[in-house]
Amino acid sequence: MNLASVVEKLNLRVACGQGGLERPVRGGYAGDLLSDVLANSSEGDLWITRQNHQNIVAVSSLKDHAGILLVQGKEPEADTLEKAVKEGIPILVTELTTFEIAGRLHRLLHGPS
Amino acid sequence: MSLICEASFPVRGGDFKDAGKVAVQIKATLKKLGIDPEILRRAAIAAYESEVNIISYARLGKIHLQVDPDRILMNVEDEGPGIEDIELAMRPGYSTASDLIRELGFGAGMGLVNIKHCADEFEITSMVDQGTKLRILIHVPDG
Amino acid sequence: MTLFEVMDILNARLLVGRKLLNTEVKTAFSADLLSDVLAYARPGSVLLTGLTNPQVVRTASVLDIAAIILVRGKIPPAETLRLAEELGVPMMATHYILFESSGRLYSRGMVGCIQKVGNDEIMAL
Numbered sequence: 001m002n003l004a005s006v007v008e009k010l011n012l013r014v015a016c017g018q019g020g021l022e023r024p025v026r027g028g029y030a031g032d033l034l035s036d037v038l039a040n041s042s043e044g045d046l047w048i049t050r051q052n053h054q055n056i057v058a059v060s061s062l063k064d065h066a067g068i069l070l071v072q073g074k075e076p077e078a079d080t081l082e083k084a085v086k087e088g089i090p091i092l093v094t095e096l097t098t099f100e101i102a103g104r105l106h107r108l109l110h111g112p113s
Numbered sequence: 114m115s116l117i118c119e120a121s122f123p124v125r126g127g128d129f130k131d132a133g134k135v136a137v138q139i140k141a142t143l144k145k146l147g148i149d150p151e152i153l154r155r156a157a158i159a160a161y162e163s164e165v166n167i168i169s170y171a172r173l174g175k176i177h178l179q180v181d182p183d184r185i186l187m188n189v190e191d192e193g194p195g196i197e198d199i200e201l202a203m204r205p206g207y208s209t210a211s212d213l214i215r216e217l218g219f220g221a222g223m224g225l226v227n228i229k230h231c232a233d234e235f236e237i238t239s240m241v242d243q244g245t246k247l248r249i250l251i252h253v254p255d256g
Numbered sequence: 257m258t259l260f261e262v263m264d265i266l267n268a269r270l271l272v273g274r275k276l277l278n279t280e281v282k283t284a285f286s287a288d289l290l291s292d293v294l295a296y297a298r299p300g301s302v303l304l305t306g307l308t309n310p311q312v313v314r315t316a317s318v319l320d321i322a323a324i325i326l327v328r329g330k331i332p333p334a335e336t337l338r339l340a341e342e343l344g345v346p347m348m349a350t351h352y353i354l355f356e357s358s359g360r361l362y363s364r365g366m367v368g369c370i371q372k373v374g375n376d377e378i379m380a381l
Contacts, residue, residue, distance in 0.1 A: 030354040032288035033216065036306055040328060040353065048355065050221070050292055052206065072296070072370075072381070077206070097296070097370060097381045099286040099304065102355050103362020110359070130335075133314030137343065140318050150299070150320075157318040158294045158373055165311075218290035218307045227295045230373045 001025050001109065003066055003090055006046065010094065010104055015076050017067060017090025025066040028105045030098050034059055041065065046105065048098055052076045057083040067091065071098050117146060118180040124164050126172040126193060129217060135176055136161035139187075146180060152253055155231040156185050159249050162224040163189040169214050170194060171244060182253070189247040196239040203229070203237070257281060257364065259323050259346060262302060265360050266325065266350040271337060273323065273346025281322045283369035286358050290315050297321060298371040298378060304357050308332035310339045317343040327354045 004021035007014060014021070026044030031037050032051050041047060043064040049056065052074050060068050067090035070076060076084065076091050084091050094101050120142065122135040140157040148156070160176060167174035167189070174191030196202045202209075203225050210220025229235045234250035260277040263270055270277070285297040286304040290311060297303060299320040305312060306328050313336055316324050324340070326332060329351035332340075340347045350357055362368075371378045 028355040028359075030286060030358060031306060032221075032292075033218075033306060035216065036288070036328070050287070050289055072292075095381065097285065097368040098354075099284045099358045099362065099366075100368030100381055102286060102358035103366075103368065106355065106359025107363060130310070132311050133318070136318050137314050154299065154319065155373060161294060161315065161318055162291070217309055217311055218288055218293075218305075219311075221289045221291040223291040223295060227291060227373055230295070 003046070006105065006108065007092060009108055010101065012069065012092040012094050015070070015091040015093050016081055016084050017088065020067065020088055020090040023066045023090070025109070027109065028102060029065075030102045038063065048102055048105070050074055050098070052080055054079040054083050056080060057087055057089055060089050061087045065089070069094060069101065071096060071101055116179065116181055118142065118178070120178050122176045122178070124167040124174045124176065124191075126168060126170070126174070126191075128168050129213070132165055132168050132217070133161055135164045139176070139178055142178065143180070143185065148185070148253065152185070152251060156187070156251055159228045159231040159251070160187060162228045163187070163247060163249070165219055166224050166245075167191045167193075169210065169219065174244070184253055185251045187247075187249040189249065190244065192244045195241040195243050195245055197241050199237055199239060257366065259302075259348075261364075262323070262325070262361065263348055265364055266348070266352055266357055268325065268348040268350040271326075271332070271347040271349055272340040273344075273348075276323075276346045279322055279346070282367060284358070284361055284366045285368070285370070286354055293319070295373050296370040298369050301369060302366075304354055304361075306330055306354060308336055310336050312336070313339045313343060313345050313347075316345045321345065323348065325350060325357065327352060327357050
């Protein structure tokens with residue numbers, strides 16, 4: 001499943017990175033502690049977080065995430081957007097909470113259990 | 114208007130280990146007084162965020178709790194660097210937190226904003242190199 | 257579902273709160289930022305987090321969180337466990353990551369829910 005599909009099925013808003021939506025989404029990772037995300041997330045993950053400062057772009061880029069998904073309607077800061085555009089990292093936004101969107105993405109990726 | 118309860122809780126700057134201790138005590142105090150759970154929650158959150166701010170940035174401070182039949186008043190004072198630009202500090206997401214603070218799970222820049230949202234009346238004053246004062250008032254209906 | 261069922265769904269190890277396993281829980285909040293937990297978590301919810309410091313326990317206590325679920329296989333320090341016992345906050349640990357843990361509970365009917373500070377409105381989000 002690619003990012004475009006996830007965006008459509010989960011009703012996500014695209015803050016930037018329209019050109020990167022064909023990237024495959026291999027999994028999901030939820031977390032707000034950068035050190036933890038750096039240590040434990042995987043390539044192809046869609047990273048779900050509330051952190052919106054510019055450091056998230058470097059982390060996402062380093063880990064080759066599919067993209068960043070900001071929750072509870074949090075918009076990326078101006079610096080963050082600029083950096084993300086430069087690095088080609090898609091940033092998406094949802095009104096839902098981490099728990100709820102993780103639940104829906106998990107179901108999308110793994111099917112109902 | 115008779116005072117039901119008055120107590121002062123000291124907070125030591127840099128004392129991350131005990132962060133939240135005062136908030137837990139304040140909550141217990143208010144619970145014993147039979148305060149409505151919703152009001153209790155707001156007071157406890159405001160106390161918690163105030164406490165973490167003192168610990169994160171000041172040398173020392175205190176939270177003074179005053180409970181009247183129709184209101185809860187918390188006066189928070191600290192001695193420390195103070196806040197240079199209060200408007201900036203009140204902006205959601207703006208943070209001057211150190212890495213230590215962030216790794217603890219704080220430092221998202223929502224502290225003062227959360228306190229303001231908990232309060233019915235909120236005042237903040239600060240003097241650079243002296244410290245910061247908060248006045249947090251929560252109405253207790255049918256008090 | 258009860259806390260016992262939560263434990264089962266997440267293959268979790270119970271750390272604190274043996275006597276409270278029959279507590280009913282319907283809502284959950286997942287976060288690593290305590291400011292968010294303070295601002296949004298609804299009393300009676302379970303809190304899924306990777307934070308293991310004592311502040312998480314105090315936050316949970318202040319908000320009447322039903323239980324703390326530590327994710328990512330984290331083991332809390334003794335101090336955190338002691339505090340959880342003292343304040344009566346149930347705590348369990350799962351090796352699943354936050355994403356997986358949220359997904360599993362969600363698929364069994366747990367709902368994401370917030371209650372914003374200063375606002376009595378509860379929203380399913």
